[in-house]
Amino acid sequence: MRFSGWRVLKEGLTGNKGWQAHWRDATPKSEYDVVIIGGGGHGLATAYYLAKKHGITNVAVLEKGYLGGGNVGRNTTIVRANYFLPGNSEFYSHSLKLWEGLEEDLNYNVMHSQRGQIVLFHSDGQRDAMARRGNAMINQGDDAELLDRRALRRMVPYLDYDNARFPIHGGVLQRRAGTARHDAVAWGYARGASERGVDLIQNCEVTGIDIEGGVVKGVQTTRGAIRARKVAMVAAGRSSQVAAMAGMRLPIESHVLQAFVTEGLKPVIDHVISFGMGHFYISQSDKGGLVFGGDLDMYASYAARGSLPLVEHVMEAGMALMPMIGKARVLRSWGGIMDMSPDGSPVIDRTHVDGLYLNCGWCYGGFKAVPASGDVTAHLIATGTPHAAGARFRLDRFRTGRGLMDEEGTGSQHNLH
Amino acid sequence: MRLPCPICGERDRREFTYSGAAVALERPGAEAGSEAWDDYLHNRDNPAGVTRDLWYHEQGCAAWIVMTRNTATHEVLGAALASEARRAGSTS
Numbered sequence: 001m002r003f004s005g006w007r008v009l010k011e012g013l014t015g016n017k018g019w020q021a022h023w024r025d026a027t028p029k030s031e032y033d034v035v036i037i038g039g040g041g042h043g044l045a046t047a048y049y050l051a052k053k054h055g056i057t058n059v060a061v062l063e064k065g066y067l068g069g070g071n072v073g074r075n076t077t078i079v080r081a082n083y084f085l086p087g088n089s090e091f092y093s094h095s096l097k098l099w100e101g102l103e104e105d106l107n108y109n110v111m112h113s114q115r116g117q118i119v120l121f122h123s124d125g126q127r128d129a130m131a132r133r134g135n136a137m138i139n140q141g142d143d144a145e146l147l148d149r150r151a152l153r154r155m156v157p158y159l160d161y162d163n164a165r166f167p168i169h170g171g172v173l174q175r176r177a178g179t180a181r182h183d184a185v186a187w188g189y190a191r192g193a194s195e196r197g198v199d200l201i202q203n204c205e206v207t208g209i210d211i212e213g214g215v216v217k218g219v220q221t222t223r224g225a226i227r228a229r230k231v232a233m234v235a236a237g238r239s240s241q242v243a244a245m246a247g248m249r250l251p252i253e254s255h256v257l258q259a260f261v262t263e264g265l266k267p268v269i270d271h272v273i274s275f276g277m278g279h280f281y282i283s284q285s286d287k288g289g290l291v292f293g294g295d296l297d298m299y300a301s302y303a304a305r306g307s308l309p310l311v312e313h314v315m316e317a318g319m320a321l322m323p324m325i326g327k328a329r330v331l332r333s334w335g336g337i338m339d340m341s342p343d344g345s346p347v348i349d350r351t352h353v354d355g356l357y358l359n360c361g362w363c364y365g366g367f368k369a370v371p372a373s374g375d376v377t378a379h380l381i382a383t384g385t386p387h388a389a390g391a392r393f394r395l396d397r398f399r400t401g402r403g404l405m406d407e408e409g410t411g412s413q414h415n416l417h
Numbered sequence: 418m419r420l421p422c423p424i425c426g427e428r429d430r431r432e433f434t435y436s437g438a439a440v441a442l443e444r445p446g447a448e449a450g451s452e453a454w455d456d457y458l459h460n461r462d463n464p465a466g467v468t469r470d471l472w473y474h475e476q477g478c479a480a481w482i483v484m485t486r487n488t489a490t491h492e493v494l495g496a497a498l499a500s501e502a503r504r505a506g507s508t509s
């Protein structure tokens with residue numbers, strides 16, 4: 001089934017009776033070439049690129065709940081390429097390029113909207129740091145514009161520019177940054193993978209990883225044992241539990257991150273606005289809801305709900321930045337479990353077990369990474385060698401201290417990112 | 418969430434600063450090697466369940482506390498001063 005404007009029109013006129021399920025809900029076979037643990041954005045994208053770019057279609061994605069029920073359906077959907085350090089820089093640049101062709105590639109409307117992201121600064125020192133970051137973004141081949149206070153004010157007049165604590169001096173604008181519909185990204189990749197023969201298996205929790213003589217042989221699941229020549233662990237917030245099944249202890253601590261959405265409003269916020277000093281960021285969904293969030297709750301947690309002090313903090317920061325949103329009513333808030341790494345950057349690597357691969361450490365920024373992560377992970381699984389765009393995401397960088405990617409410059413240590 | 422400080426009693430979570438797994442109290446020797454230091458600095462059990470982590474009662478008595486906590490339910494099961502927990506050798 002292909003989507004097109006013509007098809008939408010036809011279905012609209014014939015009672016929408018011709019739509020079919022977008023992907024097959026498969027039952028597990030006894031053996032696959034590749035088993036992917038985790039049916040989030042990264043797992044589904046990995047399956048898609050394995051099938052599409054490498055012709056490997058005897059693949060299963062095992063998901064303990066329902067597809068897209070994890071963080072891929074819980075995030076605030078910001079897509080950008082404004083990283084600074086080698087490793088992250090080329091990777092997110094690659095990802096943004098894949099985003100730009102994604103809808104055509106998948107034949108699926110993921111509502112990718114390049115509405116621009118503005119990161120605010122509040123002092124001369126911050127301005128210098130932002131100019132430097134902007135230059136790095138331009139050097140990596142992406143776009144960045146430094147806006148002074150006047151230019152910014154013309155573009156977003158509704159901010160509180162004279163805030164006593166954090167007066168706004170300007171911002172860095174990346175016009176190609178923006179948002180996308182998170183569920184649609186999961187569904188689009190699921191459909192693309194399923195169409196090419198990948199089995200998407202829900203309600204199938206992996207409970208063990210079979211290893212013989214240092215070689216992976218398959219997995220144990222709540223729906224029986226499945227043999228596999230290669231296995232990829234792509235479980236985001238649950239990475240530590242899955243890797244423990246292979247005897248690994250990961251440099252990961254799981255934390256909860258919350259987000260909020262208001263009732264639908266007429267268009268008021270055209271961009272993604274990031275207010276780093278207040279740990280606050282906001283955009284407006286196509287449905288009209290203001291979607292916003294803040295920082296981690298800042299203690300290890302697997303409860304997919306947050307605590308109230310953070311709620312208060314986020315609301316205060318929002319009010320300090322843009323008092324106009326004060327009367328909007330919050331509809332919902334929720335939390336997701338983030339796999340926080342010590343340097344705030346991810347891992348895509350082989351492991352000490354032959355045929356076993358690891359994809360984790362996405363922290364709170366893994367949605368924008370989905371296309372490139374799938375591409376890079378598929379490449380590693382299929383060819384056995386790292387993809388150039390993800391070659392620096394090595395697990396051993398923590399032990400050796402070489403190639404750490406600590407964007408914030410706070411040190412490679414848990415609880416600082 | 419309210420946390421029990423052994424000195425001040427039960428207090429609002431906002432009075433405390435979180436500092437990660439209590440393994441931080443078990444600093445290896447300078448010559449212990451890169452594996453031991455990697456385990457100390459980076460690698461974590463990260464359980465979805467009962468864990469022991471370090472909290473600093475910053476806006477209270479300034480004690481370092483080892484909390485025994487359930488990360489899945491946020492239930493707090495116990496608290497001990499880090500200095501005592503360390504002496505008892507039960508920090509991990």
Ligand SMILES: Cc1cc2nc3c(=O)[nH]c(=O)nc-3n(C[C@H](O)[C@H](O)[C@H](O)COP(=O)(O)OP(=O)(O)OC[C@H]3O[C@@H](n4cnc5c(N)ncnc54)[C@H](O)[C@@H]3O)c2cc1C
Binds near residue numbers: 039064236257334335
């Ligand atoms: C509130 C919030 C806001 C965010 N905002 C942004 C943002 O604006 N921009 C951005 O780039 N990123 C953002 N993120 C981060 C992003 O959502 C995550 O980094 C990313 O989704 C993680 O990868 P994933 O999609 O594969 O994870 P998930 O969707 O969580 O997929 C992992 C899957 O593995 C499954 N699983 C776990 N254990 C097992 C097992 N044993 N067996 C089988 N399956 C298993 C889980 O059920 C889950 O479905 C945000 C996250 C949150 C929570």
Ligand SMILES: [Zn+2]
Binds near residue numbers: 423424478
């Ligand atoms: Zn105290």
